[in-house]
Amino acid sequence: MIVVVVVMMMMMVRKKNDGWSHGLVCWHCIADNCDMNPEENSRAEQKSCLEGQTCQKVFFEMESDIDDNKYRSTVRSCADECIPHNDFINCSSELRTTRGCVKRACCNDDDLCNSGDATHSQPWTVVYRIWFLLVIRLVFRRCHLV
Numbered sequence: 001m002i003v004v005v006v007v008m009m010m011m012m013v014r015k016k017n018d019g020w021s022h023g024l025v026c027w028h029c030i031a032d033n034c035d036m037n038p039e040e041n042s043r044a045e046q047k048s049c050l051e052g053q054t055c056q057k058v059f060f061e062m063e064s065d066i067d068d069n070k071y072r073s074t075v076r077s078c079a080d081e082c083i084p085h086n087d088f089i090n091c092s093s094e095l096r097t098t099r100g101c102v103k104r105a106c107c108n109d110d111d112l113c114n115s116g117d118a119t120h121s122q123p124w125t126v127v128y129r130i131w132f133l134l135v136i137r138l139v140f141r142r143c144h145l146v
Helices: 002-013 091-096 124-142
Strands: 025-030 045-048 054-063 070-079 101-107
Touching: 025 054, 054 091
Parallel strands: none
Antiparallel strands: 025 045, 025 070, 054 070, 054 101
């Protein structure tokens, strides 16, 4: 009984726009303005990922040694295998002008976790977790297990 309640509660926290699904929902944006907050960006959309995929946010920067321009790009998407990476820690001038520097942030702890300036859990994730723990505690009390 307790296991069923726990599974049902976890599924409720993961309810998606397209019904009951176990896949993550991520921001999807491949455009010239994806560095903006995706909630305020008309080119960003919420995408249901396949089971097992994670959300990612990739920032790319490259400099041209010909015209001294900096080229920047931000992409948000689902990913099969996302490995966090940060070239900017040791991004040399040579690296910046040849292949560019990349920062990839990955998350799979909550829907739309690849939003904002930093890629991490949304603040309301904490609210869900507290709510979940309170419900579990209530169930245990009703079953006289605590």
